[in-house]
Amino acid sequence: MKLYPAIDLRGGQAVRLYQGDYDQMTVYNADPAAQAREFIAAGAKYLHVV
Numbered sequence: 001m002k003l004y005p006a007i008d009l010r011g012g013q014a015v016r017l018y019q020g021d022y023d024q025m026t027v028y029n030a031d032p033a034a035q036a037r038e039f040i041a042a043g044a045k046y047l048h049v050v
Helices: 032-039
Strands: 006-010 014-019 021-029
Touching: 006 032, 014 032, 021 032
Parallel strands: none
Antiparallel strands: 006 014, 014 021
16 A cells, blocks of 8 residues: 655645635644655655645
8 A cells, every 4th residue: 555645735834724724724844845854754755745
């Protein structure tokens, strides 16, 4: 099985929207490239960027 961690981008940040609602957004990392490096360090071979 292949797992693809996802990075959603909004305003230049890596975010998560609750049920697609922009008013219920959580910023996970202000630097999406740093978030990608964290996923890679954890063993990810692929990333899904939205």
